[in-house]
Each structure stands twice: as C-alpha cells, then as structure tokens.
Amino acid sequence: CRTPMLLVASLLWGALASPDTSQSCPVPRSIEHGQVEHLARYQCDPYYQLRSRGDGLYRCSQQHVWVNEAAGEVLPICEPVCGKPKNPARQVQRIIGGMMAAKNSFPWQGRLLSRHNHTAGATLISDQWLLTTGRNLYLGHSENSTLEEIALTLRLFLGRETPAGAVERIVLHPEFPGAVDLALLKLKHKVPIGEAVMPICLAQQDYAKVGRVGFVSGWGWNVLLEHPKHLKYVLLPVADSGSCQVYYQAHPLQPLLNNHTFCVGMSELRESTCVGDAGSAFAIHDPEDDTWYAAGILSFDRSCQAAKYGIYVRVLSVLDWIKETMAAH
Template identity: 25%
Template sequence: GSGTRSRDLKPWMIGLLVVLSLTVVAVTIGLLVHFLVPRQKTEYYRGTFKISDLRVNSNSGQSSTYQFKDLKEMSEYLNLISVKFPAFQNHQPEKGCGKRVVPLIVNRIMSGVIAAKAAWPWQASLQRDNVHQCGGTLISNTWLVTAAHCFKKSANPREWTVSFGNKINPPLMKRNIKRIIVHEKYHSPAREYDIAVVQFSPRVTFSDDIRRICLPEASASFQSNATVYITGFGALFYGGESQNDLREARLKMISNEVCKQPQVYGNDIKFGMFCAGYLEGIYDACRGDSGGPLVAKDLKDTWYLIGIVSWGDNCGQRNKPGVYTDVIYYRNWIASKTGL
C-alpha cells in the first residue's frame, strides 16, 4: 500500500552472494599474505664455488670437478650438500677478507693503468732503507706474503719496512718488519720455492684502504684462460724505475702445456709455478712488481690471492709471459708459518 516494492531474494541467490563474498575475501587475504608476510625459505650453498674459473671445495676436501652421469646422481649429490652446508643469511667467507669498496673497472703493469684509491687494499710496498724493492700482499693484520727472491741481498728485518696505500710517497701507513721467513728450500739462482712470509708490527686496523685478501684452500684448482689481475709499483718498461702510483692490469692464465713449449719457457717451468699474461706481450709484470699479488674474484666479488710475481724474461716480451709462484701449491706452507 505504500508504493514501495519489496523484492524477495531466493535462497539460491543468497547462497551465491555468500560464496562470491567469501571468495573475494579469501583471495584478498591470500594476496596480502603472499606479498606482506616474509617467507621462510630454506637456502643451501652448493659444495663448490667459482673463483673466476677456479673450483674450490667448500668442505676443504678434494678438488671438486664433478661429472654427473645422470640427473639422479646430481640430485643425490645436491641432497648430500643440502645436509652438509646449510646457509645462513649475509654469509661472508671470512669477515673483511677479499672485499673492496671500489667497483672493478680495469681495461686491460707494464702498460697497465693507475689504480683508484682503495681499489686493491691488500697491496703492500716492501722497502729496504726506505726504497721500494718488492710488492707484498696483506693476508692478516700482521702478515704479508711475498717472493723469496726479494730478500736475496738482505733478510735482516731491521733493514725493511712496509707501507700501504696506492702511493709509495706519501704512504697511507707504514710499519716496521718484525720477522722475515723465506722458504727453507729457496736457493738463488734457482727459481723454485720463491715464496716468503713477512710479519710486521704493530698490527694494522682494517679500513676501506687497508684490507686483507682471502687465501684459497690447498684443494683449489684453476682452469687455464681464467681472468686474473695484477697490481704493482713496478717499472713501465724493462730497465725502468719503480712507479710512485699503484698500477693494475688484467691478464689471462696460461696453461702449463702452453708455457712449457720450447719457444716459451720449456723446462724452466717447474712445480709450484704457472704463467699468466699474453703471449703477444704488452701486459706484464716488471721490475719492482716482484712479490706482488696476482688475484682472482669469485661470483660474489670476493678476491683471492692466486699467484705471487716471481720471474720472467724481460718485461712484456713476445712468448715470454710472467711466471708466478702458485699460492695454492704453497698454501699449507703458508699455514705452517703463520697459522692462517
């Protein structure tokens, strides 16, 4: 009688509306949970990590070059690794080791480019009577690795100092040498066992400009043609003088098969040595670079010391690449002397 029409909803329509409403609410809640609530993911590290074509076993066991026969074998291996190496967030290999604040911008130290400040914070300059003699690499806040032949004239710690930073003068920091340990089997003019560790005092405090590099495990191995980097204060040409500014260059690993060819170095390449550079010459280590680092980085931009500048015929000469002491070969010796 009032003129207002009342529309009765049938039961099936009410049911449909309820179902639609609940569906919308459920989808909305689901989306909110998906995007807003942090998910609990289980992450695992693989048993191998790559250092610019190096393969290292995370469990410090044997070399990890695996050939899987089928997917089942790979699945079983990954399940085993999942148990052994549970991940945790923000994992670093070792705190502060092998990390740098400057991004990598190396074009291709002879003919290398001047390094940016803090680009290679583990580089050291070993000086005798305050004159640069050799490079060195910081492996802890009190230890360096360098070449044994740097101490042919004198291994008296009182005659030596070490400075840090990307310039020799003025040095960023200077320290006195406390102990020089040359490999017991090194005897000049032979080139085998060309490695030494040096302890300085007082210890350094790490900063953006001064940091230690990571040492690879003794079980590591590398592939030929890996990309590596060399740094040093050495001469720009054979017979030249050391440079005040740190220089850097990008090199390639050269296989022992190639390096032992008669036109290269033949039988002069012995155990504990490897070649890096270019057979066409140009980029190479030179006088004053001796003892300095040859480094490579892994996929997480962590840097490892791979080689120590040891010897070569002249500098940047065709078919005469630089020869380096193999840090992996002497890894256990380093540990025995330094505890690192």
C-alpha cells in the same frame, strides 16, 4: 653479571669494552611468573668478522661467569675481513692493458723497499702478515746476510703510502731458493683494517685455469724503466704451462718452473708485469661469493715486454705452509 639487566657488548681488539653507565639502559623490570636473563653479545667493528665456536651470545651462569653454549668461557676473536674492497677494479673487457688503479681498488697491495731503495711488491694476507718473494728480500744484500739483518733494512707501505711499521720476522719457504720463491713477513704490530688497507683472501681452490683472467697490481717499471708514482694494474690470462716451459727452454732467462708455479701471458696490448712487481698477487674475483682471492704470487717479474710469460707461485700448493707458519709464530 650480578645485576638483572641486558648487556649488549662489542668486542674491540679482543677485549670487552667497559659499558658507559651514563648511557646504559635502566634495569629491566621483573615480570610475574618469569625472570630476566643476563646476556652479553659480542660484535665486531666494521671490516672485522667474528670467529668463534659459538654465536657470540654469552649468558651469565649461576657461578656469575659469562658462558657461551658452544664456546664456554673462551672469548670470540674479531679477525679482519679479506677480499672485499669497497672500490673493486672492473673488467671492462676480457683483457685490457695497464691502467692506473682507483683509490682502494687493491687494498692488499704492499710496497716493499729493501736496502738501497730497491722497490718490490708484497701482498697483505692478514692484519700482521704479508707474502712476498724470497729474492725480493735479498735485493741489496749478499747471500750471506742473515734474515735478522735483512729485516732491519726493510720498509713496508700499505694503501696510499701508509707505513706498515717494522718487520718482526721473516720466514722463507723451506724449498727456497731451489723450488719455491716465497717468504712470509710478520709485522711487529697489527695494522688497522679498513677501506684503504685490507688483506686478500688466500685461494682455497685452483683458480689458475688456462684462460682465466686475473688482476695484477704493483709499482713495477713502466715503459721509461721508472717506477710509477701511482699504483697501476693490468689484466692478464693464465697461460698453458707446456707452452710456457717450451718457450723458456730456448730463452736466455731461466725462471723457476715446477709444480708450485703457473704461467701468465701478456695482455692484448702486449703489456705485462715488470721489475718491481714481484711479490704482488694474481688476484681473482670469484663472483659466487663476491670475494677476491690470491691465486698466485708473482715470482718472475723480468718478463716486461721482453719475455712472453710471467711466473707465479701457486698459492694453493703452499697454502698449508702459510697457515702452519702463521699459527706457529
């Protein structure tokens, strides 16, 4: 920052790109009774947003160091935009049956293949972390298997069959399996964010109100008890927890029901989620900020058409654990 010129810089993957001198502006001319200020402005690529204590504008100090008024010498970070799909699913009516998802409608949807090709869901929540159920990870494994052994057998796909790479770390919720059926997966490498692959935002408020309709996508069994070749989704309503608990008290299936979960009913066409959908998000579109949020993660996916309610882990109740885990690793 020794020459008197205006420098507009872009922040690409956390580093300042070297300016192309062949296309740079000429040194600005001096003005009488004035001076030229040395500036650098950090900007993010499409589908990323600037996170900084300051505004991204850095000035060349007398010590020849780039400094931001609020952040000092600390560089800003470009973090992925979440919950802004280019081609969002539309609610044609209050509740509809299962439909084939259009391209890039659910860019946070992951497909998890565990040992022996067991299919399950996973939800992208950053460019390196996904949520799924703890039980999904043990499909094809014994209870004595270590998380390191399980991680080596997992295959993850995002978007249209795009491999997400190796899983570096598995973190089970501390109350798994007794109370919270949830796990975090950290990828070895960050995935590029764009139209086809984009995380969903985590709910910062309680969207799981009775009657609220959410979108659930996945590769769960269809009516032929087969995993579909194309991603499908269904609109389902949040159900009354009391009725749900009474229902399962007299049912042979006994899912986890507690303060960490909420129940979701069937569509008007009596469609629901099924085997292979667990780990997918109960996605809510908030019209106030035009953003999609994960209100829940499907835990009990064996309702199909044989049980009235699906069970979801309430994201808001585990939000602190998610944030703390991601920050610690």
